[in-house]
Amino acid sequence: MQRIIKNGQIIDETWQLLPKDASLDDIRNSGDIIVPLALWVEHDRALLARDGGLGVWLDAGEEIEEIADQLQHFQVIALNFPAFTDGRHYSTAYLLRTRYGYGGEVRAIGDVLRDQLFALRRVGFDAFALRADKDPQDALQSFADFAEVYQASADQPLPLFRRRA
């Protein structure tokens, strides 16, 4: 079973991540699933009628504005990194937390690596499904990379210049 980092702890993965081309036929009534955005857009009613938990995932080019008024339906919003150098979803997570007030899980999926976790957590991610070949235990250390930061972000409402002693 895959293990993920959630709120700084390593936990067993209980959600099923459905691939981009998944159809409604692939889905059981129970169990927690994270569906691709297109499936949600097409079958929102059917998905809401299920008994299991519901999450949605967005690929790097997909925009959060598309579901900004439907966020209450999702326990998890997963944001995909096709490459760890693709930084678009840093903005998505920040907007989810600060502009749209989303309080559920924001999960990083795809090419998620240890050396990006500190910044990812700052912009609002609280869950990380590391790339399968990487050890989540090692990665936990990265949350302590920096003791202090200059900017306000999702994790810190005030920039350093409003906090300096």
Place this chain on the structure above:
Amino acid sequence: MYVYDEYDQRIVEDRVKQFRDQTRRYLNGELSGDEFRPLRLQNGLYIQRYAPMLRIAVPYGLLASRQVRKLAQIARDYDKGYAHISTRQNVQFNWPDLEDVPEILAELASVQLHSIQTSGNCVRNTTTDQFAGVARDELIDPRPWCEIIRQWSTFHPEFCQLPRKFKIAVNGAGNDRAAIEVHDIGLEAVHNAAGELGFRVLVGGGLGRTPMVGSFINEFLPWQHLLSYLDAILRVYNRYGRRDNKFKARIKILVKALGAEAFAEKVNAEFAHLKDGPTTLTEAEVERVARHFVDPAYLALVDLDDELSRLDNEHPGFARWRSRNTTPHKKAGYVAVTLSLKPTGTAPGDVSDKQLDAIADLADRYSFGEVRNSHFQNIILADVEQRRLFELWGELRELGFATPNVGLLTDIICCPGGDFCSLANAKSIPVAEAIQRRFDDLDYLFDLGEIDLNISGCMNACGHHHVGHIGILGVDKKGQEFYQVSLGGHSGRDARLAQILGPSFAQDDMADVIEKIIAVYVEQRHADELFIDTYQRIGIDPFKERVYAANH
């Protein structure tokens, strides 16, 4: 200059620890080359042709003498005894060992230096006028604003994986010596009718493969909103900048694709959410930072025009040097002195460890312990007493810094080129040297007046060839090194990009080509008309005809 408090120091020290661990994991195989590359680049570390190249950040070009001494020591202990001043006012070492880099960073941190974000797809070192704080035409001192931007951009969590590199420049003076119009964001200090300070904001300038002069999208941004507005621009870019093709990933391509007005609308829509939020700057913060940039303890002196003129008459060499390598100072009795790093036979911008130590001593003895690097790759002592100018000139001559060519044809901006850089198509240093040797007659050089000659070894344009009055670009033709010449660029106010003259030339022909171009100028110029003005009056055709005449 800005002095770190415990927060700033902690952040830089944490970075050293982080990079030490990343390097360890790379060397023991936990991190692949592809995984390590963006990490090392955001720490200024390139794997180059012969060895790694480490680029040290010099925020807005300002260095204290103890920092210069530390750079000298690093050049000695970890390099082959020299350093290179880059066109972003930074310092580069060309020969460190990868294994030594964490230790070099620890040494740098001990004097409040680092290499954070000197490369990679992130916000780079913010640059400004090398005469900031002493220029006579200054509206405001841009350095506090550069420092505020430096802190905002340092490990900005949302903008650490941008589509491409991102460069910001700030100008606070009447003349634009910071080339803001060819930056991703250019900021120009302005006052509104009520006398309040704000910034004119330009986006989408840049050199590189697709050179463009940027567009002003905001004529007056009140200073309080500077960082929130930068957040807005960067967010639009981070989300919508192209990531499918690295050659089309700079913000200029996005601004051009959308049009400057539509881009501005997107920024304004984003800014509407951020305005008056916690990132709004406070007077207390601006004052806190500005306190580090108050005037040094200037003496009450008077300008010594008569005495200096007398010295000019007695010493023609001094007169020549003074006319080129000094700049008037806002304070009576003082002058800013540019040390030329462009003597013939030395790679432009290169300086040895011994010279760096000597520069640190000069800074302590003549200029309140500080120097500035310019994007023209020279070093400036900004606060020299006029009554000690003659004495300083003597010392500079001994040290090889008194070549009286600042702003002249041989004050060449030049990237390291194919001798060092693995990106380069062609060598640039030997071309610079050939031109310097051809134009070694000082009287003739002086007569030619100000000419910016910029050389880049490839279209990444580190040598800013697009904005040279004369630009030279190294190109690869079937494995052979050739050079394309362009004319008429300039980087100041109303910046303009140079126009390509025609087919490229072999390296051995370059000095001849430049000589022909100069000959056309000399024949055509009116009285003391500058090269760039003659070019604008007569256009490119007379130059083209002369240079290519032999080929017909």
